[in-house]
Amino acid sequence: MSRGAFITFEGSEGCGKSTQVLRLAARLEQAGGRVLITREPGGTAIGEKIRDLLQFAPESFAMTPETELLLFEASRSQLVRETIRPALEQGTVVISDRFFDSTTVYQGIARKLEPDIVAALNNFAVGPNRPDLTIILDVDVATARARMLRRVRPVAVVDRMEQEPIEFYERVCEAYRELATREPGRFLLIDGAQSPDEIENEIWDAVSKRFPMFTVPEKSQIENRKSKMSRARLCPST
Numbered sequence: 673m674s675r676g677a678f679i680t681f682e683g684s685e686g687c688g689k690s691t692q693v694l695r696l697a698a699r700l701e702q703a704g705g706r707v708l709i710t711r712e713p714g715g716t717a718i719g720e721k722i723r724d725l726l727q728f729a730p731e732s733f734a735m736t737p738e739t740e741l742l743l744f745e746a747s748r749s750q751l752v753r754e755t756i757r758p759a760l761e762q763g764t765v766v767i768s769d770r771f772f773d774s775t776t777v778y779q780g781i782a783r784k785l786e787p788d789i790v791a792a793l794n795n796f797a798v799g800p801n802r803p804d805l806t807i808i809l810d811v812d813v814a815t816a817r818a819r820m821l822r823r824v825r826p827v828a829v830v831d832r833m834e835q836e837p838i839e840f841y842e843r844v845c846e847a848y849r850e851l852a853t854r855e856p857g858r859f860l861l862i863d864g865a866q867s868p869d870e871i872e873n874e875i876w877d878a879v880s881k882r883f884p885m886f887t888v889p890e891k892s893q894i895e896n897r898k899s900k901m902s903r904a905r906l907c908p909s910t
């Protein structure tokens with residue numbers, strides 16, 4: 673069986689990536705593909721506990737940047753081995769809402785931890801399982817902050833990762849743009865200020881060109897659909 677495809681979404685908080693993850697998955701499924709959506713931190717039972725600890729647990733406000741880095745990597749190494757690798761081996765298209773580029777950007781650049789250590793830990797966590805395509809939704813900090821503030825959360829739930837000063841998110845946005853120029857073959861930088869429909873179409877164009885095997889329905893599926901349609905026309909009551 674041929675390997676699936678691994679697509680990741682990146683961008684600052686409020687860039688609109690979660691919406692686009694769902695839209696891309698729906699279109700791939702319509703084209704007959706098998707799709708798995710996951711996210712970081714999280715995506716496994718262990719990872720979701722780590723997500724809670726990183727973002728929402730009251731104790732997390734005492735967390736050092738080094739502990740934070742190691743927890744993101746712990747969540748990632750579990751997700752890669754428990755979920756992503758087996759799915760790719762079965763020919764599934766895996767879409768992840770964030771992956772190791774988030775660590776390069778948030779912990780390496782925005783938190784200013786040693787980039788070589790961040791790169792080494794990223795490599796250790798993912799091994800050979802690297803994204804085939806990474807879509808970055810690029811929005812300016814003001815738009816991202818405004819969208820972040822509109823998010824509805826239960827009262828008293830505070831996301832620690834959303835409490836940083838504006839300069840932190842400026843470094844995040846700038847670092848993503850810089851990353852996109854470093855590896856143009858893997859990254860697709862999209863203007864996140866466009867409408868959700870425009871973004872969806874731009875993503876679909878790029879994904880169709882890159883992965884025709886997952887975006888064009890197989891001949892047998894087209895025949896199947898055609899015969900269902902003509903059957904429906906012949907027997908409209910059934």
Ligand code: TMP
Pocket residue numbers: 684685686712713744769770771772773774775776778779833834
């Ligand atoms: P989100 O996926 O809902 O945007 O929340 C994840 C938060 O965690 C977000 O603030 C970015 C941050 N993050 C890191 O700082 N490093 C990482 O490696 C990952 C995956 C996320």
